[in-house]
Amino acid sequence: MNRLQGSAEALSALQITEDMKGLDTQSKSLLQYAEVLAVILRDTIAEYKGYSWKEVAEFIEVDSITSTMEVSPGRTNTKIRSDATEYHNLNEKTSLFDLAFRARNPQISTEDIQINLHIDVEPQKTYDVGYPIEKRGMYYLARRLSSQLSLALNVTDYNRLSKCYSIWICRDDIPREDQYSISVYEMVNTRNTAPNTVSRENYDLMTLVVIKLGNTVYNGDEEDEGYELLRFLNTIMYPHKDDFMDTVSEYIDFSDNEALHKEVIHVSTIEQIKYEGMREEVREEGREEGRTEGIQALILDNLEEKIAKERILVKLQKYFDLTEEKARQYYERFASGRVV
Secondary structure (H helix, E strand, O other), rough: OOEEEEEHHHHHHHHHOOOOOOOOOHHHHHHHHHHHHHHHHHHHOOOHHOOOOOOOOEOOOHHHHHHOOOOOOOOOOOOOOOOOOOOEEEOOOOOOEEEEEEEEEEOOOOOOOOOOEEEEEEEEHOOOOOHHOHHHHHHHOOOHHHHOOOOOOOOOOOOOOEEEEEEEEEEOOOOOOOOOOOEEOOOOOOOOOOOOOHHHHHOOOEEEEEOOOOOOOOOOOOOOHHHHHHHHHHHHOOOOOHHHHHOOOOEEEHHHHHHHHHHHHHHHHHHHHHHHHHHHHHHHHHHHHHHHHHHHHHHEEEEEEOHHHHHHHHHHHHHHOOOOOHHHHHHHHHHHHHHH
């Protein structure tokens, strides 16, 4: 099996997301890494069939990965940069793609011209949200497709439109008969009385993939369709089992980061005791001042240890129940005033 080379950052995220209780924040911090996304994309995107995980990882434009792209009409080319949590367009609440990015389409790209797929990955704690997830997925696809022509151009060029994928990974509340399944919805030409057919690449521009997990134990067989993908997702999307790193290492090679692996386990355990204990003390005393001091201590301690910014942000969200935006605000506040 051709394993992916794992980065130190991805390994850190795998350890930090150990409990996976909140799911949304934790899984977004984990899924942002190319080596993790590659395992998901290879078995869900038709254009990547037959490629290795390593090759798929190289197709991903890492710099394009974002969790701040708006779904809202007229705003899909913008990112949240302020405290505003809602944007009103026809009274609609702001929605964000969980993880949106671009990746090379190897089927129609050339040496001189790169054509990208536009992809978003949406981890969902529950499949039972009171409306069909599939309808929301199609709406997200329509927004991602239309946003490609939402730039200030003098001419509307429909040749610019590239294919979009929306991949939804639903963890809980799955009907028993649907557990550990993959559903693909795409555009097809169902009737054609003309003598000539139109190339599929000119109309098949939106594909929705819904992955349903379910029970915390996955009992699939190796010959089952989607086995490798479903086994991987079962491993990373639920609270980690004792064999967690052994299983993940079948997909991603972290051998070059063995020392960091041991350090992360040790440090994350100490930090959880230290900062969660601090949070409990603050909760009992009801002092916002104490909570702020705890946040400052975590930031400065981690900066002293040369911990990466994104990893610090994940810790702030986990230990102090902060939103990603709030964590960034605190980071900028205390990191900018640090004396080096």
